Amino acid sequence: MKKKGFSSRSVHGGKDIHLSNRPEAMPIYQTSVFTFDDLSHMESYFEPSSDSYLYSRDKNPNPSALEQVYADLEGGEAAVVTSSGMAGICAGILSCVQAGDHVLCSSEIYGVTGALLEKELNRLGVEYSFASFHDLSSVESAIQPNTKAFVTEVVANPLLTVMDIGALADLAHAHQCQLIVDSTFTSPYVIRPLEFGADIVVHSATKYLNGHNDVTAGVVISDQGKINRTREIIVRMGCNLGPFEAWLALRGIKTFALRMKQHCENGMKIAQFLAQHPKIEKVYYPGLPTHPTFAVAEKLLDGRYGGMVSFKVVDDKEKINRFIRTLESINLAPSLAGVASTLSHPMMTSHRAWSPEKQQTWGITMGLLRLSVGIEDAEDIIADLEQALEQL
Ligand code: PLP
Numbered sequence: 532m533k534k535k536g537f538s539s540r541s542v543h544g545g546k547d548i549h550l551s552n553r554p555e556a557m558p559i560y561q562t563s564v565f566t567f568d569d570l571s572h573m574e575s576y577f578e579p580s581s582d583s584y585l586y587s588r589d590k591n592p593n594p595s596a597l598e599q600v601y602a603d604l605e606g607g608e609a610a611v612v613t614s615s616g617m618a619g620i621c622a623g624i625l626s627c628v629q630a631g632d633h634v635l636c637s638s639e640i641y642g643v644t645g646a647l648l649e650k651e652l653n654r655l656g657v658e659y660s661f662a663s664f665h666d667l668s669s670v671e672s673a674i675q676p677n678t679k680a681f682v683t684e685v686v687a688n689p690l691l692t693v694m695d696i697g698a699l700a701d702l703a704h705a706h707q708c709q710l711i712v713d714s715t716f717t718s719p720y721v722i723r724p725l726e727f728g729a730d731i732v733v734h735s736a737t738k739y740l741n742g743h744n745d746v747t748a749g750v751v752i753s754d755q756g757k758i759n760r761t762r763e764i765i766v767r768m769g770c771n772l773g774p775f776e777a778w779l780a781l782r783g784i785k786t787f788a789l790r791m792k793q794h795c796e797n798g799m800k801i802a803q804f805l806a807q808h809p810k811i812e813k814v815y816y817p818g819l820p821t822h823p824t825f826a827v828a829e830k831l832l833d834g835r836y837g838g839m840v841s842f843k844v845v846d847d848k849e850k851i852n853r854f855i856r857t858l859e860s861i862n863l864a865p866s867l868a869g870v871a872s873t874l875s876h877p878m879m880t881s882h883r884a885w886s887p888e889k890q891q892t893w894g895i896t897m898g899l900l901r902l903s904v905g906i907e908d909a910e911d912i913i914a915d916l917e918q919a920l921e922q923l
Pocket residue numbers: 615616617618641684688713715716734735736737747748749866
């Protein structure tokens with residue numbers, strides 16, 4: 532055949548690499564589309580048992596591999612990964628409701644989840660209301676004839692209230708509703724809500740599942756039927772996870788159990804340290820017997836209480852600023868669950884949109900700080916906190 536021209540050679544060159552063995556680490560399938568030999572080959576893609584790929588918004592080997600691991604760790608039949616935690620929450624809710632239905636949501640919920648119901652789904656005809664999910668009788672009295680789904684977190688931000696997922700699942704099912712649980716703060720190392728009867732579990736995989744603050748991702752886990760429906764929504768909305776993010780998250784999940792063990796051990800040590808410190812007014816940690824929902828945490832969390840610790844110091848902005856600036860290795864960074872300890876200020880970030888009255892009622896004051904305890908040596912985290920607390 533005649534030698535191809537310069538442009539053709541640059542477009543089609545480099546395709547003669549064939550492997551006779553498998554790489555130990557999964558390659559990144561950084562492609563938006565896959566090729567077929569002919570129409571019959573392409574036709575086979577649409578068969579249910581097909582293991583081929585067509586277009587990466589529908590399916591790509593990196594997200595597929597991540598879905599397998601997440602579904603397995605969470606104890607679900609199937610999973611679908613998404614471009615962010617919010618994309619997963621949105622698709623999970625949309626898979627349960629249509630215009631005219633009502634969603635009952637925990638008042639202690641991630642602000643953007645509340646805003647999704649309030650500002651977006653509501654204008655499309657999905658009704659919503661909030662209730663205190665740690666109080667079953669107030670949840671029951673808020674159920675409406677058109678309620679189709681309950682939405683809650685297991686451990687809510689920032690006071691780390693633990694919700695009784697088993698009891699909520701029973702209540703939801705008694706009223707023909709589905710229970711959607713955001714388990715971002717807990718992760719499957721601490722609890723697997725499907726085992727307690729939840730219908731759908733969602734995560735911001737940006738947090739503990741990935742653990743390195745370098746990926747934004749989400750996941751929805753459930754039975755095969757619900758995931759098939761959720762995947763249709765995700766493909767149509769175009770909020771799938773890209774191959775590179777999936778590859779990074781697949782790398783992150785390999786050390787998940789080790790990271791979580793250290794997060795949980797450190798979390799307890801830091802909570803105990805803060806609880807006895809004279810400058811600390813209050814500590815919120817699900818594993819401390821002083822926490823209002825300790826009994827539920829003991830029942831559900833199997834002795835693993837996670838790495839999130841909130842605490843209250845003096846309500847003085849100047850002093851809080853000095854405390855933050857004095858910290859040497861704990862950065863002010865409004866996310867959570869990375870390997871490095873980070874601090875967040877709920878009043879100025881996650882709960883900024885709340886009215887001052889609501890903030891006051893819930894105890895979201897200037898002096899409330901939320902620490903995401905990392906996997907460093909606990910003594911070093913404590914030493915850093917100790918020297919900064921002297922500024923208060
Ligand atoms: N759920 C919880 C509990 C969160 O804290 C967050 C983000 O902070 C989200 C969901 C949203 O996740 P993402 O930022 O990955 O969209």
